[in-house]
Amino acid sequence: MPRHEVVSPIPGVFYRRPDPDSPPFAEDGASVTDDSPVGLVEVMKSFHQIPAGASGTVVEFLVGDEDEVDAGQPVAVVETA
Amino acid sequence: MTAPATTIEVRKPGLSTTIQDGGRSGYYHLGIPPSGALDQYSLAAANALVGNGADDAVLEIVYMGPELRFTGPAVVAVTGAEIAPRVNGESRPLWESFAVAEGDVLDFDYLKAGSRAYLAVSGGFDTRVDLGSRSTYVIGSLGGVDGRPIAEGDVLPVGTGAAGRAGLVVPDGLRPAMSKDVEVRVVMGLYDHRLTDRGRATFLDTTWTLTPVADRMGFRYAGGELETVDREPPFGAGQDPSNIVDSPYPIGSIQVPGGVEPIVLHRDAVSGGGYMMVATVLSGDLDIVAQSAPRTRTRFVEVDLETALQLRAERKDRIARMYAALSD
Numbered sequence: 001m002p003r004h005e006v007v008s009p010i011p012g013v014f015y016r017r018p019d020p021d022s023p024p025f026a027e028d029g030a031s032v033t034d035d036s037p038v039g040l041v042e043v044m045k046s047f048h049q050i051p052a053g054a055s056g057t058v059v060e061f062l063v064g065d066e067d068e069v070d071a072g073q074p075v076a077v078v079e080t081a
Numbered sequence: 082m083t084a085p086a087t088t089i090e091v092r093k094p095g096l097s098t099t100i101q102d103g104g105r106s107g108y109y110h111l112g113i114p115p116s117g118a119l120d121q122y123s124l125a126a127a128n129a130l131v132g133n134g135a136d137d138a139v140l141e142i143v144y145m146g147p148e149l150r151f152t153g154p155a156v157v158a159v160t161g162a163e164i165a166p167r168v169n170g171e172s173r174p175l176w177e178s179f180a181v182a183e184g185d186v187l188d189f190d191y192l193k194a195g196s197r198a199y200l201a202v203s204g205g206f207d208t209r210v211d212l213g214s215r216s217t218y219v220i221g222s223l224g225g226v227d228g229r230p231i232a233e234g235d236v237l238p239v240g241t242g243a244a245g246r247a248g249l250v251v252p253d254g255l256r257p258a259m260s261k262d263v264e265v266r267v268v269m270g271l272y273d274h275r276l277t278d279r280g281r282a283t284f285l286d287t288t289w290t291l292t293p294v295a296d297r298m299g300f301r302y303a304g305g306e307l308e309t310v311d312r313e314p315p316f317g318a319g320q321d322p323s324n325i326v327d328s329p330y331p332i333g334s335i336q337v338p339g340g341v342e343p344i345v346l347h348r349d350a351v352s353g354g355g356y357m358m359v360a361t362v363l364s365g366d367l368d369i370v371a372q373s374a375p376r377t378r379t380r381f382v383e384v385d386l387e388t389a390l391q392l393r394a395e396r397k398d399r400i401a402r403m404y405a406a407l408s409d
Contacts, residue, residue, distance in 0.1 A: 010144040011375045044296040071192035
């Protein structure tokens with residue numbers, strides 16, 4: 001199965017949820033489409049959604065909730081059909 | 082008949098793309114900061130490549146690039162952070178001028194290193210001037226496009242009169258390095274007397290890490306706690322050991338609220354307040370701060386005032402050499 005790495009285009013703090021009281025955008029094993037968000041990155045007081053960029057199944061998150069990420073860093077892996 | 086002036090349509094704005102120039106000098110005492118490109122060297126380089134004056138208005142792109150469509154031909158150049166421009170999907174080099182034609186779409190690849198890129202267009206961006214500058218100061222709604230970052234649907238006017246030439250290249254030796262490990266030179270003071278010898282040593286010996294709290298106003302670092310001298314707070318100063326009687330804040334000054342997390346004030350900073358400033362970054366080294374991405378490991382290196390002035394003169398000379406190299 002081809003694996004697609006979801007990359008954060010910007011540096012900042014990675015969040016798995018849209019806000020603290022909501023469920024995560026995507027759990028491990030969730031089905032996603034090209035533009036489904038898998039997380040948010042916060043930098044300079046603004047939040048930027050990270051789309052999956054491929055259709056398939058989220059098999060792994062490579063960073064934890066509230067971890068700092070660099071621009072270009074893979075944050076999740078999607079297995080495409 | 083002359084051809085209609087080129088304009089640039091904003092199809093996607095990027096994260097926070099702003100019009101910036103050499104800055105709005107002369108109003109900081111009234112609370113209005115200089116603004117302008119945070120990396121002034123890369124600003125000058127972008128302008129030099131397209132035949133503009135060193136302080137002309139450009140787009141400052143932070144972390145993520147915009148998508149722009151040109152309504153006419155133009156010569157453009159991108160300098161600063163490593164974020165490769167593309168014309169109609171085809172990669173173009175950084176630190177070189179290149180031509181775009183009517184209808185061309187310019188966008189950007191992912192950021193590879195650094196933080197801020199500068200897009201200059203021959204003729205400059207001819208947006209509104211407030212208090213002598215086109216620089217965007219968002220909090221004060223000054224300059225730029227209605228005093229804000231560019232937005233989808235904006236049409237950016239391009240000035241006429243400069244004759245840009247494609248294919249000019251800034252030589253390797255005149256390009257700054259983009260690194261995740263940097264040294265930033267400072268002159269100590271004015272409030273370093275609030276630190277003990279140990280606090281002073283901690284400031285200079287710690288490898289600080291830039292936090293994601295880093296924008297045009299200030300850059301916040303983490304990594305240590307500075308020991309302060311015990312005292313009775315003077316009238317007008319707060320109880321915290323880092324509080325002082327309110328004082329003007331120089332651009333580049335490093336304040337340390339609570340003795341933790343130093344903040345380097347940059348060109349959109351507030352003009353005064355009540356936190357001790359233990360040192361001030363050399364104006365030229367503010368370019369290095371500007372290009373620091375979150376998690377950049379940073380050492381503050383002390384120099385004396387004489388050395389700082391000499392380095393300022395050398396930087397001025399470097400910009401002059403760059404202009405000379407591009408105008409043969």
